[in-house]
Amino acid sequence: MNPLVLSDADYKTAFERISQLALEYVASVSERPTFPKITGTETEALFAKPLPEQGLGSGALDDLGEVMASVRVTGPRFFGYVLGSGEPIGAAADLLVSVLNQNVTAWRSSPSAVTIERVVVNWLAEAIGCTGFTGSLTGGGSSANLMGLAMAREARLPANECGARPGTIYASEQIHMSIPKAIALLGIGRENLRLIPCDDNFRIRVDFLRASMERDVRAGLTPIAIVGSAGTVSTGSIDPLVELAEIARESGAWFHVDGAYGALAAIAEPAKFAGLDRADSLSLDPHKWLYQPLDCGCLLYRDAEAARRAFSHTGDYAKSLVNDPVEGFAFFEESMELSRRFRALKLWLSLRYHGLANFREAIRNDLAHAQLLAGLITKQPELALLAPVPLSAVCFRYRARGDADSDCDALNQEILQRVVRRGKVFLSNATIHGRFALRACIVNHRTTPDDIAQVVSEVLAVGRECLA
Ligand SMILES: Cc1ncc(COP(=O)(O)O)c(C=O)c1O
Structure with a gap:
């Protein structure tokens, strides 16, 4: 028998453990920090290991927990880049896709x-x-x-x-x-x-x-x-x-x-x-x-x-x-x-x-969430909206001492790095008229109005912390 071929029982164990991990992840995705508390050196220490000559068997699955703990989570407060939130029924189909090959x-x-x-x-x-x-x-x-x-x-x-x-x-x-x-x-x-x-x-x-x-x-x-x-x-x-x-x-x-x-x-x-x-x-x-x-x-x-x-x-x-x-x-x-x-x-x-109707509603929610965020930003004297919001990308910045035009690129870069590391919301950045902008892009079926409010509270908290 080819050593790569396993018994039905071994396959069952592997598939069940992986399904269990997937279910745990889906169930907890809203509570997980958006960015893991881990450094580059720590990820190297965890994963940069020699290729084993002899197989670890089902022990190889043990490290999947570490993999999951060290991912950047696409939960309801992930607003970076333009990245969909990963619909789990689609994800389940993907497992079958690999099996059907x-x-x-x-x-x-x-x-x-x-x-x-x-x-x-x-x-x-x-x-x-x-x-x-x-x-x-x-x-x-x-x-x-x-x-x-x-x-x-x-x-x-x-x-x-x-x-x-x-x-x-x-x-x-x-x-x-x-x-x-x-x-x-x-x-x-x-x-x-x-x-x-x-x-x-x-x-x-x-x-x-x-x-x-x-x-x-x-x-x-x-x-x-x-x-x-x-x-x-x-x-x-x-x-x-x-x-x-x-x-x-x-x-x-x-x-x-x-x-x-x-x-x-x-x-x-x-x-x-x-x-x-x-x-x-x-x-x-x-x-x-x-x-x-x-x-x-x-x-x-x-x-x-x-x-x-x-x-x-x-x-x-x-x-x-x-x-x-x-x-x-x-x-x-x-x-x-x-x-x-x-x-x-x-x-x-x-x-x-x-059904298409539910996707249509999810997209409408994203559009509405973007308007909600733009409105909250506009109401905050410490924040400035930097561009119109025709879809779901919202570009804004924290402004030092109430002055929108002062040069606060470095401050906003610092804010972005700290916000991301705190792991409550994930934002990315853009350049608007040559100025550094914080950017939230909402293409996320899990997001609620509370999650949107956290974008504002996080940026305000971190902005004040940076200035203190
Ligand atoms: C406007 C636009 N075009 C193209 C791309 C590239 O798409 P992908 O990352 O799927 O290659 C992106 C990605 O964000 C995008 O926003």
Whole structure:
């Protein structure tokens, strides 16, 4: 018998212990500190151990408690970055995903997984008002943005057959770092990314965009794509998507929307996202605003042929021998990935378990919580709201001695570090008009109004402590 094969009893012990730990974690997630009381040296001492030559057996499971005690907890007072709260029904599905170990390459490799992923992608498109779009699940928004821009390049300045030629890409100066990264990876060249200034609401200035494109065309350059944001990472601002779509149509540029943070909020507030359905490609992240466990991103597009132009390089070894459109379908013809995890199962189970109406309500709660927080900040003379709150990201700062414009970047940096270490709430930061801001981003189905109030009380307590 292969030594890696265990008895049914041994598997049962391992699965039961892990399920028990998962249940304990879910039951206690609201009480756990948002950041563990542990230092870098202590984590090294706990986990940086030699690889054992001989197995520890079920003793290996004993250390899982330490792992859990040393995680940064995504409980109801976690408001950092843009990170969904991890819906446990989706998490339970993920265990089954690993056990089933499906490789979601093509229908022939996994009939149910491929079909479910195609169904779930259609559901997501419909839910945000983009019926008829198709696409695939990705590791996250960064890969979805990379794939969207690879499609744009193949559509406008094909490089796969002819080699790369210079072209330009336009986005606002608030764009997420995954866009310059994608442009660099695609060999388009960071120097060909035009970062267009924004208005006071952090939305791209379309007059500057037009002027920039005209200048480039006069210089003989080809505009490849306009990238709009449906929720910028710092403030949640939504670019004027209808106008961007129109400029893209007039100029022949591809229109990609980075909706990794915000697009799923169209489920609750479709009017804010007018023009989303005019994108050629659109990224969104169920592991952000559909609360799914990592990883679960998605790229939607209106023309599957454009995806095939970018990603189909099938050699004989993977070529489908059937003509049936369902049985002959292969994700690797439309994606940069070949081996792919069954990401759709958690989404399929979680969406069917709760229903779209409950997700819509959860997103509305997040939007309302963000307004609540903005209101509490505005009422506090020691705090200053630094940006409008169109979605669920709230940027603010503690102001020393009541002076909003005094230079208190260093003070707020100190406050952020102390707040995080205290473990009651978790915030991250942003730069707003060159100033250091505390930032709370609420994409969290566990959060209550009390949790929101704790953001204010913690920042006030720590701010006063720093000044004392
Ligand atoms: C606007 C925006 N785009 C893209 C991304 C990247 O998404 P991911 O972290 O899933 O790669 C993020 C992440 O926060 C984001 O906020």
